[in-house]
Amino acid sequence: MERIRSEDEDGRIQAAREIRRLTKTSAKHRRYLSESIEPLVSMLRYGSPESGEAAMLGLLNLAVRDERNKIKIVDAGALEPLIYFLESTNSCLQEYATASVLTLSATSVNKPKISASGAIPLLVKILKDGNQQARIDAMMALYNLSTIPNNLNTLISLQPIPAVIKLLRSCKKSSRTVEKCCALLELLMGYEEGRAALTFEEGGVLTVVEVLEGGAPSSREHAVGALLTMCQSDYCRYRDIILKEGAIPGLLELTIQGTPTSQAKAHQLLDLLRNTSHKKSGMRADAFQNIVSDIVFRIDGDDRAGKAKKMLAEMVQISMEQSLRHLQQRAVLCTPKELPVGCPPSGVHSK
Numbered sequence: 001m002e003r004i005r006s007e008d009e010d011g012r013i014q015a016a017r018e019i020r021r022l023t024k025t026s027a028k029h030r031r032y033l034s035e036s037i038e039p040l041v042s043m044l045r046y047g048s049p050e051s052g053e054a055a056m057l058g059l060l061n062l063a064v065r066d067e068r069n070k071i072k073i074v075d076a077g078a079l080e081p082l083i084y085f086l087e088s089t090n091s092c093l094q095e096y097a098t099a100s101v102l103t104l105s106a107t108s109v110n111k112p113k114i115s116a117s118g119a120i121p122l123l124v125k126i127l128k129d130g131n132q133q134a135r136i137d138a139m140m141a142l143y144n145l146s147t148i149p150n151n152l153n154t155l156i157s158l159q160p161i162p163a164v165i166k167l168l169r170s171c172k173k174s175s176r177t178v179e180k181c182c183a184l185l186e187l188l189m190g191y192e193e194g195r196a197a198l199t200f201e202e203g204g205v206l207t208v209v210e211v212l213e214g215g216a217p218s219s220r221e222h223a224v225g226a227l228l229t230m231c232q233s234d235y236c237r238y239r240d241i242i243l244k245e246g247a248i249p250g251l252l253e254l255t256i257q258g259t260p261t262s263q264a265k266a267h268q269l270l271d272l273l274r275n276t277s278h279k280k281s282g283m284r285a286d287a288f289q290n291i292v293s294d295i296v297f298r299i300d301g302d303d304r305a306g307k308a309k310k311m312l313a314e315m316v317q318i319s320m321e322q323s324l325r326h327l328q329q330r331a332v333l334c335t336p337k338e339l340p341v342g343c344p345p346s347g348v349h350s351k
Contacts, residue, residue, distance in 0.1 A: 004039045009051055012043055016054035023061040030066045037062060037069065041076040049093065056085065056096045063103045070107045078104075079117045086122040095134040098126055102137045105144040115151055124158040127167070135167055136177050143180045146187050156188060161197040164188075165204050173215045182211055182222035189229040198230070199241055206245045213250035221262040224254060228269045235272050243273055 003015035019036050022029040036058070043055035059078060063070045078100075085097035101119055104110050119141075126138040142160070145151050168181040185208065188194035198204040205227075212223040227247060230238040251273075254266035 001033075001036060004036050009047065012039070012047070013051055013054045016040060016043060016051075016058040019058040020054070020061050023058070023064075027065065030062055030064070030069060033062065034066075034069050034072065037072050038076050041073065041078045041081075044078060044081040049090070052081065052085065053093060053096065056082075056093075056100055060096065060100050060103060063100070067107050070104050071109050074104055074110045074113055079113060079119075083117055083119060083122065086119065086126065091131050091134070094126065095131060095137070098123070098130065098134045098137040098141065102141040102144070105141045108147075111145055111148055115145055115148055115154075120145060120151060120154050121158055124155070124160050124163070127160060128163040132170070135163075136171075139164060139167055139177070139184065140180050143184045146184060152187060152191070156191045156193050159193075159197060161185070161188060161194060161204070162201050165198070165201050165207050168207055168211070169203075173211055173219065175216075178211060178215055179219040179222065182208070182215070182219050182226060186222045186226040186229065189226045189233075192233070195230050195233060195238070198226075199238070205241055209242075209245045209247045209250060212247060212254070217259050217262070220250075220254060221259050221265070224251065224258075224262055224265045224269060228265050228272075231269055231272045235275070239273055239275070242269075248273065 001015075003011045004019065006012060006015075015036075019033055019040070023033060040055045040059050040062075043051045044059065047055065059073055063073055082097050082100055082104075085093050086101070088094045088097070101114060101123065105114050123138040123142050123145075126134050127142065128135075130138060142155060146155060164181050164185060168178055168185075171177045171181075185194075185198070189198070198208070208223050208226055211219050212227070213220075215223060227242055231242060248270075251266045251270050254262045255270070256263075258266060
């Protein structure tokens with residue numbers, strides 16, 4: 001504490017690094033060393049880049065899992081220099097600043113102040129152009145800030161969806177990052193601009209469907225919520241798009257194995273999709289409903305999941321056979337001029 005307040009810059013840097021080390025895993029040290037917040041913020045504001053880096057990392061560890069320190073750091077004036085570092089061309093400083101904003105945005109008291117600081121456009125820029133860790137932290141911070149309704153208007157105007165989809169594709173489907181990506185997408189699907197951006201992005205809806213099929217339970221819940229919001233907003237426009245990307249098997253599985261919220265949303269979306277699926281494929285509405293009902297209500301016992309997968313596999317096989325027959329019929333009906341040359345099959349994209 002004496003060194004962090006000293007006039008010697010090297011001494012302050014060493015003290016900041018020691019504070020970072022001591023507070024990395026110790027809640028007791030975070031509480032005991034909270035008095036170092038103001039001198040660390042002063043280093044962040046007025047020191048050299050090396051001094052700013054040491055101070056930023058010390059403040060970051062002081063804020064982790066400590067709500068009072070998070071609030072105290074913002075009240076001490078840390079946001080202005082953090083915004084400056086978000087714009088840095090030094091990728092490491094930018095990454096540390098993004099992680100700091102993410103940590104500070106985890107408490108509701110700080111969210112309005114961070115929003116007013118101009119952080120959102122910079123976070124979207126980092127989401128688009130930053131290194132992988134900075135992109136992940138920027139997306140997480142944007143999700144934290146999206147709980148303020150007005151921020152969604154700002155966010156949608158900055159066109160973040162292509163970057164969210166790109167990040168989503170690069171992460172493991174079971175990861176927390178994917179969960180937050182899908183949660184943010186679900187919120188953004190409440191806007192026509194968001195729905196249009198997702199459908200315009202190549203493979204955008206397919207990426208959400210893949211999470212619906214293979215993500216963690218919470219991720220699948222947000223994925224089905226995003227698709228349901230789309231379909232409810234304009235089912236004539238979006239049902240065919242969702243059906244084309246093969247959402248039905250994943251939705252059927254969710255009605256059995258999903259969270260209670262996922263199950264309810266999957267039922268709602270299946271009901272909407274059913275209304276066009278019987279028109280397009282020739283399947284009667286009551287027949288489709290009976291298939292869903294059989295899977296949901298007849299499967300029980302210890303082998304519930306195994307039976308569900310078997311029935312789903314059979315249904316997927318039937319769906320594939322129907323799709324093949326449909327393609328064959330199109331091939332017969334189309335003239336050579338109507339057939340696209342050199343195009344991959346629908347739903348298949350170059351990697």
